[in-house]
Amino acid sequence: MSAKPVFLVVDDSRLHHQMYMLVFAKGALAGSTLLHAKNGREGYALFTTHPEIEMVFLDLNMPEMNGLEFLERRRSENLHPHIPVVLVTTEDSAEDEARGRAAGAWEYLRKPFTPAQLTELVERARARGVRT
Amino acid sequence: MNDDAGNPFAELLEEYVAECAPLAQAVGDTLVTLERRWEEGDPADQLFGTLKGSLHTLKGNSAMLGLTAIQALAHCMEDVCAFLGERPDLRPAASGLLLRGAGVLVEMVGRAARGPLSADRSEHFISEAREFIQAESVGTETSAPYPERRRFERRTGSEVGELGSDGVVSTIRVDARRLDGLLETFGETMIAGLGLREAVRDLAIRHRGAGFTDLEHALTSLEKTLKRLEGALMATRLVSIATVFGRFNLLVREVANAHEKRVGLVTSGGETQLDKTVIDRLGEPLVHLVTNAIIHGLESPAERERSGKPSEATVTLSAVQRSDRVILTVTDDGRGLDPERILHKARQLGAVAADATPSREEVFAMAFLPGLSTTERVSALAGRGVGLDVVANSIRTLGGSIEVASEPGKGTKFTMSLPLTLAVLRSLLVAVDGERYALPLGDVAESLRVTNEAIHEIDGHGMMLWRGQVIPVSDAAEVLGGSARASRNYCVVVRSGARRRGMLVDGLLGHQDVVVKALDPSLGRPPTISGATILGDGRVACILDTARFAELRATEASTATLS
Numbered sequence A: 001m002s003a004k005p006v007f008l009v010v011d012d013s014r015l016h017h018q019m020y021m022l023v024f025a026k027g028a029l030a031g032s033t034l035l036h037a038k039n040g041r042e043g044y045a046l047f048t049t050h051p052e053i054e055m056v057f058l059d060l061n062m063p064e065m066n067g068l069e070f071l072e073r074r075r076s077e078n079l080h081p082h083i084p085v086v087l088v089t090t091e092d093s094a095e096d097e098a099r100g101r102a103a104g105a106w107e108y109l110r111k112p113f114t115p116a117q118l119t120e121l122v123e124r125a126r127a128r129g130v131r132t
Numbered sequence B: 001m002n003d004d005a006g007n008p009f010a011e012l013l014e015e016y017v018a019e020c021a022p023l024a025q026a027v028g029d030t031l032v033t034l035e036r037r038w039e040e041g042d043p044a045d046q047l048f049g050t051l052k053g054s055l056h057t058l059k060g061n062s063a064m065l066g067l068t069a070i071q072a073l074a075h076c077m078e079d080v081c082a083f084l085g086e087r088p089d090l091r092p093a094a095s096g097l098l099l100r101g102a103g104v105l106v107e108m109v110g111r112a113a114r115g116p117l118s119a120d121r122s123e124h125f126i127s128e129a130r131e132f133i134q135a136e137s138v139g140t141e142t143s144a145p146y147p148e149r150r151r152f153e154r155r156t157g158s159e160v161g162e163l164g165s166d167g168v169v170s171t172i173r174v175d176a177r178r179l180d181g182l183l184e185t186f187g188e189t190m191i192a193g194l195g196l197r198e199a200v201r202d203l204a205i206r207h208r209g210a211g212f213t214d215l216e217h218a219l220t221s222l223e224k225t226l227k228r229l230e231g232a233l234m235a236t237r238l239v240s241i242a243t244v245f246g247r248f249n250l251l252v253r254e255v256a257n258a259h260e261k262r263v264g265l266v267t268s269g270g271e272t273q274l275d276k277t278v279i280d281r282l283g284e285p286l287v288h289l290v291t292n293a294i295i296h297g298l299e300s301p302a303e304r305e306r307s308g309k310p311s312e313a314t315v316t317l318s319a320v321q322r323s324d325r326v327i328l329t330v331t332d333d334g335r336g337l338d339p340e341r342i343l344h345k346a347r348q349l350g351a352v353a354a355d356a357t358p359s360r361e362e363v364f365a366m367a368f369l370p371g372l373s374t375t376e377r378v379s380a381l382a383g384r385g386v387g388l389d390v391v392a393n394s395i396r397t398l399g400g401s402i403e404v405a406s407e408p409g410k411g412t413k414f415t416m417s418l419p420l421t422l423a424v425l426r427s428l429l430v431a432v433d434g435e436r437y438a439l440p441l442g443d444v445a446e447s448l449r450v451t452n453e454a455i456h457e458i459d460g461h462g463m464m465l466w467r468g469q470v471i472p473v474s475d476a477a478e479v480l481g482g483s484a485r486a487s488r489n490y491c492v493v494v495r496s497g498a499r500r501r502g503m504l505v506d507g508l509l510g511h512q513d514v515v516v517k518a519l520d521p522s523l524g525r526p527p528t529i530s531g532a533t534i535l536g537d538g539r540v541a542c543i544l545d546t547a548r549f550a551e552l553r554a555t556e557a558s559t560a561t562l563s
Helices: A014-023 A040-049 A067-077 A094-102 A115-127 B010-039 B045-064 B068-086 B088-111 B120-137 B176-206 B213-236 B248-258 B276-297 B301-306 B339-348 B360-368 B388-397 B546-562
Strands: A006-010 A033-037 A053-059 A085-090 A107-111 B238-240 B263-268 B273-275 B313-322 B325-332 B401-407 B411-419 B424-432 B435-440 B444-449 B456-458 B461-466 B469-475 B490-496 B499-505 B507-515 B529-534 B540-544
Touching: A006 A014, A006 A040, A014 A033, A014 A115, A014 B010, A014 B045, A033 A040, A040 A053, A040 A067, A053 A067, A053 A115, A067 A085, A067 A094, A085 A094, A085 B045, A094 A107, A107 A115, A107 B045, B010 B045, B010 B088, B010 B248, B045 B068, B045 B088, B068 B088, B068 B120, B088 B120, B088 B248, B176 B213, B176 B507, B213 B238, B238 B276, B248 B263, B248 B276, B273 B276, B276 B313, B276 B325, B276 B388, B276 B411, B339 B360, B360 B388, B360 B401, B388 B401, B424 B444, B424 B490, B424 B499, B424 B540, B435 B507, B461 B499, B490 B507, B490 B546, B499 B546, B507 B529
Parallel strands: A006 A033, A006 A053, A053 A085, A085 A107, B263 B313, B435 B540, B469 B499
Antiparallel strands: B238 B273, B313 B325, B325 B411, B401 B411, B424 B435, B424 B507, B444 B490, B456 B461, B461 B469, B490 B499, B529 B540
16 A cells, blocks of 8 residues: 555544544554544545545444444445444443444454554454455 | 553543543533432433433543543443433432532542542442442342443534534644743733834934834834734633533532522523633632522522522522623522621721711622621531632732622622733823833723812812712822822722722823733732733833722721721
8 A cells, every 4th residue: 555544533532533643643553644523424424435544443422423323324325345444332332342243343442442452453454454 | 550651642631631521510410400300200311311421431531541440430320320221210319329429520530630549539439329229229120230221322412523524623722831831922022012112212202203114114013913913812712611600510509408408500601701811710719609609698498488589599600791801790599698787797897987887889898808707607518718808809819800789688699800811901001109000901990180189188088079979089109008299190090890099190101001920929019019011111010900909998998087
């Protein structure tokens, strides 16, 4: 990949957007481009118009359109099925994670996560050629 | 995970507080509403869902920052909510517990950026909550004490709002200290500009105005730019007063319960904006006024009903902007101030002559005298032995003024007037004995030329007729701790609330925007000086606390009459 990798962050928390910015500012992921959306609806709009996205980090609980609704809509429209979507959940939501996977999430990331865990997810996706 | 700096996102602590403090506050506010609705038998499921959503977000955010104590607290409150989801019948009984949790949550989140947190209070809450769930689970048909049934409720509104629709961050947060630094630098630039202006004026005078037009124009354009820069800079420091008002829902409820009062809080004008410095220092005096109102001003529900009032009292907080000031009011519909009692106390304190017959307004103004608290009782929760004089002092340090109006049996209203900003002051420069002083222009009612004959000496006090009313007049030097001179040419009439007072000065030097510098407290200063500024020629001028002058001298005059 010669162009800068692009990632989409969908979260209603400003704080989380800044966390992603920190993670993507250094180390292996430095130089990536981040797209920010504050709810599922905005996120879906960006997802539609940016097929070059390498991976989506999708929060579960959001106003307007939540993470599951995002995934369900994407599946029903079969939109960019090759882009891996990571569902971001909290520690005690095993049930949600199962529903997320069923709705087409590639992986899930549990809060609290570390920069290393996030980086590892990206590298794992690249290694497996989830996205070519 | 623990609360140390090893967290990879530790640098976002300030941002965490900025995002989560309002969320914690919203948890408290929502609970206050829920408590009422539940008591009325309304399960209020949608609002309950909002509450659970906020707690969930707080839990997640705290976890990311390694704030395990807050995370555990939010988690525990979620558990209580989940339990109440199964047992709607227990909701009214549990609201007090949840509100206590919300109080701890607000406090801990607010303190998170200021060093390690003690988990004492959160742990205390958690054990209390566990006991509640356990006690209520015994003998019921419900299977699990911690039913884990989380639905994906849609949350209304957005806590972000700062992201533009194009996905680009359109708002950034800046460390307040950087803004202070910027302001400091701006102040110095402005002082340099004033110096330049004086130098150009001198040059023009010396050379009879020849050939300096270009310089003058350049300077005028620089001054205009500085003016715009000032406006832009001030705008970055404005914070809406809702951040202060937000604290009061929980507080009012807590104080009202402790004192067996029923109180509803009404706020208006929360969107009104004030300088951050003013906002930061406004909370405490407002807390005093509101708690005082509840404890001392409001009657018990039974007493209210007997006098034909609704049993639930109302405390109102309001803010509104009037030109370059913000008017804040704290109103209650309680029993009102007792003028007889205030006057009696004031006489005991020797603050007013035994035979003086002050007007009602004057009596109410005495409520702000040191040592004059109308109740003997000091309340553990709110009274803290703090009198209205302390409140008035805090407001004055902010360059504001405060007055009170009251109708016995109907209620009391405190009105505060505060400057939008503390950094730049529109002032009137005056000359007194070769020194220059700056007077806040907002407090100047009029400045006029006077002759000796216009000042009447009554009982050793100067009086003059101004716009049909007799007002007291003092010599500026006397007020500033020097000795009075025989004659001055000008009188500046200053106001504070309904008070007017004349100050005799040698000369009026014109209007000027000055940059306020705080005085080193160790230097000591007369109470009538509120700060200092540097003028164009590099010399220091003191800023007079005109409101203080109007009030302080009035009481001194009354005391003097005693002797």
